[in-house]
Amino acid sequence: MDISKEDVKHVAKLARLEFSQEEIEDFTQKFASVIEYVEKLKEVDVEGIEPTYHVHPIKNVMREDKVGKSMDRDKVLSNAPDKETGFFKIPNVLD
């Protein structure tokens, strides 16, 4: 299938990415070449085949519901780009 610049802009929006006018031409072309490559799977007959999301039959690993030690708050915040009074700080999200 053909990938247009509009498709790329739509997917970018979903992925929270943006591309400049100069970037988008080259990106669309390379992106399309990857999608074209993976289209090869359309040849395979997968009728009745179960998907493998995971190679081992491990399901729903549970642990005992016990309170453990948490990481120290200062440590948690040590890499924060912006913080205030023990919280991560971001721009206002409510109007």
Next chain:
Amino acid sequence: MDLNNFTIHELRDKLRKKEISSEELVNRYFKRIEKVEGKVESYITLTKEEALKKAKEVDEKLAKGEELGDLAGIPVAVKDNIVTEGVKTTCGSKMLENFVPPYDATVTKKLKDEDAIILGKTNLDEFAMGSSTENSAFKTTKNPWDLSRVPGGSSGGSAAAVVSDEAVYALGSSTGGSIRQPAAFCGIVGLKPTYGLVSRYGLVAFASSLDQIGPMTKDVEDCAIVLNNIAGYDKMDSTSVNREKVDYTKALKEGVKGLKIALPKEYFDDRIDSRVKDKIYDAVKVLEGLGAEVSEVSLPHSEYALSTYYIIAPAEASSNLARFDGVRYGYRTENYNSIDELFIKTRSEGFGEEVKRRIMVGTYCLSSGYYDAYYKRAQKVRTLIKKDFEDVFKKYDVIISPTTPTLPFKIGEKKEDPISMYLSDILTVSINLAGVPALSMPCGYIDGLPVGMQIIGKAFDESTILKTAYAYEQNSNYEKKTPEIK
């Protein structure tokens, strides 16, 4: 004393016999790094001060006659996507340029508990996405055999560090071939363990159902020693598998008499450099001479492996890398007026081109209307690929193939064409998709460049891979070399 290219097992014995101290060893390694790092560029961060401090502690323990493990006092390099408390872990990305992890990965903790000496953090393709280390935001590591060529990737820094003797051994990580391909290009031993054998806790996630950490070493015995020290169940990784502990050094000397070796015809087709194939056939003959039985087999879905991989890995990556939003850690854009602008600008400025491409491909394959056609279909083909291996392993003990379709390529040769770069993993991705273990080891040189042989085993049967590799290593008849870095 000349310290060139010693292995873990050799240095372990020297330390115990007091022929050398750990401090002396660490100092010599930093001297070596000073000498060649300018040319090879294996490391992103060096941790000399901590390394020397730790070495002195180990020397004190040795002086007191304390019983120490195989790795004690011996220098190691760690790939920079494995977190190290208090030491920058960048993933080769501007996004994490200044990230100092507040905790250790389980493998880091295991190394530290064994008194290993971490020399530094090695270069990689950004977030381990690439096959050449050219995608690092900081530097391009060179192949020590020919500085105009790539060392492979994504664990290119780890492989180059080991072969140029800037470290005794290293840890790498593999999602589609990122341990074996650089091991092959640099002429060292690299093992991608069975999925679930080594804890992924603290490995910055790329594709969670494929990622595994593994050893990159100078010889097969070292590979077994390192695996002994990093394998094991971890409650912090719910995908790690709880099994009885195995001593991987035990089986090494068992030999290969009666071993059933399969050569998959799809891994020896026209896309593979015939000179590379000839080296593998020569190596297989050595094993045959030692009593192994060799047959040709088919892994019929091999031709779909790379397409399957380039849906599943980017899909998982697009989800995993959603965490990089400029809020809790990592890069944040300078100017923003809203939360959306903060997210979009942070991610667009912080990620490099290949990472963005994979996030985009993954997002596309998971998006409404395309999920079944791409993602779900790929997971079904994955079932078929996995079954191919299960069928062969009903009758055979190991599968042998080349690790890479070509010799190490030139820096810049494939960088502008993503598909041609992806094709360098054509012989390794199936193994990650199937979750089985595989090792690459050197089996000769062509035009002064190393060739890698891949040995694939059954799930959790690393011992059989290692004994096959050991038998070949001890009986191989090519002249072993070390690179002259120039």
